[in-house]
Amino acid sequence: LAKTTQPISMDSYEGQEVNITCSHNNIATNDYITWYQQFPSQGPRFIIQGYKTKVTNEVASLFIPADRKSSTLSLPRVSLSDTAVYYCLVGEGNYQLIWGAGTKLIIKP
Amino acid sequence: DTAVSQTPKYLVTQMGNDKSIKCEQNLGHDTMYWYKQDSKKFLKIMFSYNNKELIINETVPNRFSPKSPDKAHLNLHINSLELGDSAVYFCASSQALAGGHIINEQFFGPGTRLTVL
Numbered sequence: 001l002a003k004t005t006q007p008i009s010m011d012s013y014e015g016q017e018v019n020i021t022c023s024h025n026n027i028a029t030n031d032y033i034t035w036y037q038q039f040p041s042q043g044p045r046f047i048i049q050g051y052k053t054k055v056t057n058e059v060a061s062l063f064i065p066a067d068r069k070s071s072t073l074s075l076p077r078v079s080l081s082d083t084a085v086y087y088c089l090v091g092e093g094n095y096q097l098i099w100g101a102g103t104k105l106i107i108k109p
Numbered sequence: 110d111t112a113v114s115q116t117p118k119y120l121v122t123q124m125g126n127d128k129s130i131k132c133e134q135n136l137g138h139d140t141m142y143w144y145k146q147d148s149k150k151f152l153k154i155m156f157s158y159n160n161k162e163l164i165i166n167e168t169v170p171n172r173f174s175p176k177s178p179d180k181a182h183l184n185l186h187i188n189s190l191e192l193g194d195s196a197v198y199f200c201a202s203s204q205a206l207a208g209g210h211i212i213n214e215q216f217f218g219p220g221t222r223l224t225v226l
Binding site for chain 2: 034036038041042043044045046049085087097099101102104
């Protein structure tokens with residue numbers, strides 16, 4: 001089975017760009033990479049999803065290299081409200097869902 | 110309107126009791142999930158149903174039994190509760206799985222915090 005690995009925690013400051021990387025060896029050919037955000041006492045919420053290269057939406061960008069063995073979630077100009085836990089999720093074949101352990105991101109003033 | 114709802118929000122009970130958590134989604138999704146999140150924030154999928162059919166059944170004690178009366182509901186029944194069952198349980202839903210590869214956004218409920226004394 002694939003395993004996802006992400007940093008346990010990260011700190012940054014308001015206005016900075018934050019990059020969180022997830023490694024996912026053995027990702028299957030047709031699987032997508034998804035990132036979720038979780039605030040305390042809430043369920044995770046979808047941020048962005050991609051298959052390869054770069055995907056951008058109104059809140060984040062997702063960079064995936066050609067070998068797809070890792071992915072980087074990029075949050076531009078973070079604010080205090082971006083303090084949360086961020087999870088990467090890889091959909092492996094045969095209905096396997098491989099979640100990372102989560103990265104606790106703390107944004108400081 | 111709440112997209113994915115769970116009841117109860119909090120559940121405190123004694124070891125050995127049997128309890129149920131209910132989940133309902135009004136998104137018209139075909140697939141529903143149960144997750145367990147422990148105190149270290151690890152998210153572990155437990156079960157998934159697609160159109161009332163069990164499609165993911167991870168290694169969980171058989172004291173846990175999901176039941177899907179229709180595709181909008183997925184309930185979780187837990188028998189003989191143990192201390193280690195204390196966690197937050199999340200229900201989620203998504204569009205139907207496509208070809209066995211997970212590509213659909215999951216919508217999570219607010220969670221049920223279960224405390225076993």
